[in-house]
Amino acid sequence: MTEHLAHASASPATNGHPRDPAPAPGGLVIDYAPSIESDKIVQIPARHQLYIGGKWTQPAAGRYFDSINPATNQVLSEIAEADASDVDAAVRAARRSYDRTWSKLSGRERGRYLFRIARLIQERSRELAVLETIDNGKPIRESRDVDLPLVAAHFFYYAGWADKLEYALPGRKVGPIGVAGQIIPWNFPLLMAAWKIAPALACGNTVVLKPAEQTPLTALKLMEIFEEAGLPPGVVNLVTGAGEAGAALVAHPGVDKIAFTGSTEVGKIIARSVAGSGKKLTLELGGKSAHIVFEDAAIDQAVEGVINGIYFNQGHVCCAGSRLLLEESVSGVFLDKLKVRMRQLRVGNPLDKNTDIGAINSIGELDKIKRLIELGKQEGSSYFEPEEIKLPQAGNFLRPCFFSDVASSHTLCRVEVFGPVLTVSTFRTPAEAVAKANDTPYGLAAGIWSEKGSKIHKVASGLRAGVIWANTYNQFDPTSPFGGYGESGYGREGGRHGLLPYLEILG
Amino acid sequence: MKTADLKLPVLKTHKLYIGGAFPRSESGRSYPLVRPGAKKPFAQLCLGSRKDLRAAVDAALGAQHGWAARSAYNRGQILYRAAEMIEGRADSWLALLREGLGLTPAQAERALAGTIDALVYYAGATDKYPQVIGAVNPVAGPHHNFTTPEAVGVIGLIFAEDPDPAAIAARIAAAIAAGNTVVALLPGRAGGLVAEFGEAFATSDLPGGVVNLLSGSAAELASQFGSHMEIQGLTYLGGDHAVQTELERLGADNMKRYLRPGGPLLALERVLDFVEYKTVWHPIGY
Numbered sequence: 164m165t166e167h168l169a170h171a172s173a174s175p176a177t178n179g180h181p182r183d184p185a186p187a188p189g190g191l192v193i194d195y196a197p198s199i200e201s202d203k204i205v206q207i208p209a210r211h212q213l214y215i216g217g218k219w220t221q222p223a224a225g226r227y228f229d230s231i232n233p234a235t236n237q238v239l240s241e242i243a244e245a246d247a248s249d250v251d252a253a254v255r256a257a258r259r260s261y262d263r264t265w266s267k268l269s270g271r272e273r274g275r276y277l278f279r280i281a282r283l284i285q286e287r288s289r290e291l292a293v294l295e296t297i298d299n300g301k302p303i304r305e306s307r308d309v310d311l312p313l314v315a316a317h318f319f320y321y322a323g324w325a326d327k328l329e330y331a332l333p334g335r336k337v338g339p340i341g342v343a344g345q346i347i348p349w350n351f352p353l354l355m356a357a358w359k360i361a362p363a364l365a366c367g368n369t370v371v372l373k374p375a376e377q378t379p380l381t382a383l384k385l386m387e388i389f390e391e392a393g394l395p396p397g398v399v400n401l402v403t404g405a406g407e408a409g410a411a412l413v414a415h416p417g418v419d420k421i422a423f424t425g426s427t428e429v430g431k432i433i434a435r436s437v438a439g440s441g442k443k444l445t446l447e448l449g450g451k452s453a454h455i456v457f458e459d460a461a462i463d464q465a466v467e468g469v470i471n472g473i474y475f476n477q478g479h480v481c482c483a484g485s486r487l488l489l490e491e492s493v494s495g496v497f498l499d500k501l502k503v504r505m506r507q508l509r510v511g512n513p514l515d516k517n518t519d520i521g522a523i524n525s526i527g528e529l530d531k532i533k534r535l536i537e538l539g540k541q542e543g544s545s546y547f548e549p550e551e552i553k554l555p556q557a558g559n560f561l562r563p564c565f566f567s568d569v570a571s572s573h574t575l576c577r578v579e580v581f582g583p584v585l586t587v588s589t590f591r592t593p594a595e596a597v598a599k600a601n602d603t604p605y606g607l608a609a610g611i612w613s614e615k616g617s618k619i620h621k622v623a624s625g626l627r628a629g630v631i632w633a634n635t636y637n638q639f640d641p642t643s644p645f646g647g648y649g650e651s652g653y654g655r656e657g658g659r660h661g662l663l664p665y666l667e668i669l670g
Numbered sequence: 671m672k673t674a675d676l677k678l679p680v681l682k683t684h685k686l687y688i689g690g691a692f693p694r695s696e697s698g699r700s701y702p703l704v705r706p707g708a709k710k711p712f713a714q715l716c717l718g719s720r721k722d723l724r725a726a727v728d729a730a731l732g733a734q735h736g737w738a739a740r741s742a743y744n745r746g747q748i749l750y751r752a753a754e755m756i757e758g759r760a761d762s763w764l765a766l767l768r769e770g771l772g773l774t775p776a777q778a779e780r781a782l783a784g785t786i787d788a789l790v791y792y793a794g795a796t797d798k799y800p801q802v803i804g805a806v807n808p809v810a811g812p813h814h815n816f817t818t819p820e821a822v823g824v825i826g827l828i829f830a831e832d833p834d835p836a837a838i839a840a841r842i843a844a845a846i847a848a849g850n851t852v853v854a855l856l857p858g859r860a861g862g863l864v865a866e867f868g869e870a871f872a873t874s875d876l877p878g879g880v881v882n883l884l885s886g887s888a889a890e891l892a893s894q895f896g897s898h899m900e901i902q903g904l905t906y907l908g909g910d911h912a913v914q915t916e917l918e919r920l921g922a923d924n925m926k927r928y929l930r931p932g933g934p935l936l937a938l939e940r941v942l943d944f945v946e947y948k949t950v951w952h953p954i955g956y
Contacts, residue, residue: 631948635952638811
C-alpha cells in the first residue's frame with residue numbers, strides 16, 4: 164500500500180453549518196494509491212443450478228435470473244429461479260436425508276462434518292471473500308477480515324456443540340426438530356448462511372436454504388464445499404429465487420422450522436403465514452439502533468465507534484447504530500470530529516483494499532436510500548455529507564451522511580434506512596438517553612460510550628435491545644448470542660442460546 | 671325482632687383484580703358461576719369487557735419496569751408470600767373449589783396443594799434461572815461478553831374455561847418470576863378463581879398491576895389480547911385451534927412472543943417462555 168500526503172486542494176463544503184471545520188487538521192489529507200485485490204482467484208460459471216438432494220438441478224420452470232455486481236451493474240451469472248415445485252423437491256430431499264441419514268448419525272459424526280467444513284472454508288477463504296465482494300459490493304477488507312473469519316469460526320463453534328447437546332439446556336433431554344427452512348438476506352450473504360446452517364446441522368436438523376436473490380453466489384459456492392466435505396446428499400439443499408421461492412418454503416407443510424433474517428415487514432408476513440401451522444419460527448429482523456455517547460466518553464474512540472457503527476458495510480446492517488444520541492455538552496465537538504473523520508472515508512471499488520465504503524447492494528436499494536434522504540431533507544433536519552468524496556461513475560455508490568437536529572418523530576428516526584445514513588439528536592440526562600433509545604418498536608442493538616462503569620451497567624440494563632456494545636460497536640462472535648427484542652424479532656443466533664431454536668425439548 | 675335468616679346467604683359478585691384494586695367490570699355486566707349439575711349459582715362473576723382489558727394492560731405496563739427492577743430475591747419472597755396467603759385461606763379455597771367449581775373433596779385438596787406448590791416452585795426460581803440460562807461468552811477477542819435473561823414485558827395469558835388453579839398459578843408465577851407483568855383472562859367457570867387469586871396477590875406485597883385478573887368470555891376478549899400492541903407475549907390455553915391460529919396471526923403485528931401451550935408446569939423453561947436475552951460487550955484493556 165502506497166500513500167502520500169497532499170495539501171487539500173478544494174475548500175470543504177459547509178452545507179451552511181457554522182461549525183464546519185477544515186477537512187483535516189493542518190489542511191492535510193491522506194491520499195491512497197489503489198490497491199486492488201485480484202479477482203483471478205474466482206471463476207464464476209455463466210449459469211448456476213439449484214442444489215437439491217446433492218445434485219445440481221435445473222429449475223422446473225426453466226427460468227433464470229441475473230446476479231449483478233453492484234459495483235459495476237454488470238451481470239455476473241444466471242441463477243436458477245426456483246418455483247414451488249422446486250422447493251417441494253428440496254424439502255422432500257431434506258426430509259429423506261433427515262429420516263435416513265442425518266438424524267441417525269451420532270453428534271460426534273455430525274460434528275466431524277462441520278469441523279471439515281470449517282477447515283475447507285478457511286482454506287478457500289480468499290476466494291470466498293473476493294466472490295462475496297463481487298456479488299455483494301462490500302469492501303474486500305470487510306469480507307476478508309470480518310465475514311470470512313466469522314463464517315469459518317461459526318462452523319467451528321457449532322461443530323463442537325454437536326456431541327454436547329445434553330448441555331444445551333441444563334436438566335433437559337433435547338433432540339432435533341426436523342427440516343429447517345432458512346431464508347437469508349443479501350447484506351452478509353455467506354455469514355448469514357453460516358449463522359443459519361451451522362447450528363441447524365449441529366442439532367441434527369436438515370436444511371433448505373434460500374439465499375437472497377441479489378447475492379446467491381457464495382451460498383452456491385458453499386454447496387461445493389459441502390460436497391467436498393462429503394456431507395451426505397440432502398442434508399443441505401439450496402433453492403435460489405426471490406419472494407415466490409421464499410413464500411413456498413415458508414408455506415410448505417414438510418418444513419418444521421422457519422428461520423428468517425430480513426426486514427420486519429417480511430418477518431411479519433412470515434409470522435402470519437405460519438400462524439397455526441405448529442412450525443417453529445425464529446426471526447432476526449430490522450433495527451433502528453441507538454448509539455449513545457456521554458460527555459465522559461473517550462470522544463475520539465467514540466467517533467471511531469460511531470463511524471464503524473453506521474458506515475460499516477455501507478450501513479446495510481440490521482444492527483447498524485443509525486440513531487446517534489449525543490449528550491448536549493459534547494455534541495458540538497463530537498460532530499466536528501465526526502465530519503473530519505467522514506471526509507477521510509474512501510468510497511469506491513469494493514475490491515480496493517483501501518476502500519471503507521463499497522457499493523450499495525442494488526439499484527433498487529440505492530433509490531430507496533436516496534428517497535429517504537430526500538424525505539429527511541424535506542422534514543427539515545440539518546444534512547451533512549462530505550461532498551469532496553468522489554464517487555465512481557459506474558455502479559451504486561453513495562456518500563456517507565448524517566442528519567442532525569432530528570426529532571424522534573422524524574421519519575429517519577423511525578424507519579430502517581439500511582444505508583449509510585445517520586441521525587443525530589441530543590439528550591441531557593442518562594434517563595432521557597435511555598427513553599429516546601427505547602422510543603422505537605425495534606430492539607436489536609444499542610451502543611453506549613462512557614468511561615464510567617456503573618453508568619454503563621445502569622444504562623445497559625435500561626435499554627430494550629438484544630445486543631449492547633459498550634465502548635465498542637459491531638462486534639460479532641460465534642459464541643455471542645445475537646437477536647432482538649420487540650419488532651426486531653425473536654430467537655437468538657450464536658452461542659449456546661443459538662442452539663435452542665433448533666432443538667426440541669424431549670423431556 | 672327476628673334476626674336475618676342465615677340460611678339465605680348473600681349472593682356475592684366476585685370482582686375483577688386490576689392494578690391492585692378490585693373493580694367491577696366497567697360494563698356493569700355479570701354472569702353466574704354455576705357448579706356443574708347445580709341449579710343455583712354459587713356467585714356472580716364480572717363479565718370483563720374490552721375496556722377492562724385495556725385498563726388491565728395499562729396497569730401491567732405501568733407496573734412492569736418497577737417489578738423487573740426489584741431484586742430477584744424480593745420477587746421470590748413475594749411469590750412465597752402469595753403461597754402463604756393461599757395456604758392461610760385454605761378453607762375458603764376448598765369451599766370455592768368444591769361448591770363453586772364442583773371438584774370432589776379429594777380433587778379440591780389436590781388442586782389447592784398444586785396451586786401452593788406452583789407458587790413455591792417459582793418463588794425459588796427467581797434467582798436461579800438467570801444462572802442456569804445466563805452465560806459469559808468466550809469471544810475471540812479482548813472483550814468481556816455476557817448474556818442475561820430479561821423480562822419480555824406485559825404477558826397475556828388466556829386460560830381454559832375448565833378451572834385448573836395449579837396451572838393458573840404456575841403460568842402466572844413463571845411469568846412474573848422473570849419480571850414480566852401479567853394480564854390473565856380466566857374465562858367462563860375459571861373466572862370463579864379470580865377472587866381468591868386476587869385476594870392472595872393483593873395481600874402478599876405484590877405491587878399493584880403486576881398481576882391483573884379478568885373473568886369473562888374468551889370468545890369476546892381473545893382477539894383483543896391478540897391485537898393489543900402493548901401485550902408483548904401471549905399464551906392461549908383454551909385449546910381451540912382456530913382461536914390459537916387467529917392469535918398467532920394477530921400477534922405478528924407487534925411481534926408478540928407467542929407461546930404454544932405444552933410442557934411441564936413446574937420447570938425452569940416455563941420462566942424462559944417469556945424472557946429476552948440481552949448480550950453486553952465491553953472491551954478489556956488498560
